Amino acid sequence: LAQSLFKLVTSSLEAGGGKHVTGNRITLADLVLFTTLDQVEEVMPGYLGKHYPKLHEFHTSLPNACPRLASYLKSRPKLPF
Structure with a gap:
């Protein structure tokens, strides 16, 4: 199931230019x-x-395209999965 979903999402990204899921903004x-x-x-x-x-x-x-996300990723706590 995950592999099918990943293939579908990959196709969607490629169709949209590869940067975002929809459109040209995050x-x-x-x-x-x-x-x-x-x-x-x-x-x-x-x-x-x-x-x-x-x-x-x-x-x-x-994260490079979204400074707030990058900032959060640097400061978020690491939790065991």
Whole structure:
């Protein structure tokens, strides 16, 4: 199920130019996808880069495009999964 979803999301990102889920601005959809991908990377480090490079690119680039997100990521507590 997750693999099908990742393929669908990858296609959606590619169709939209690759930067955002919808349109050319960061939306709630981008933040939800980022959170999901962040959890995947927490549990399986390197999985996205190996199997879904477009999703990995999205996951690593969104904090650069959103300073508030980058700031939060630097200060958030690390919790055991």
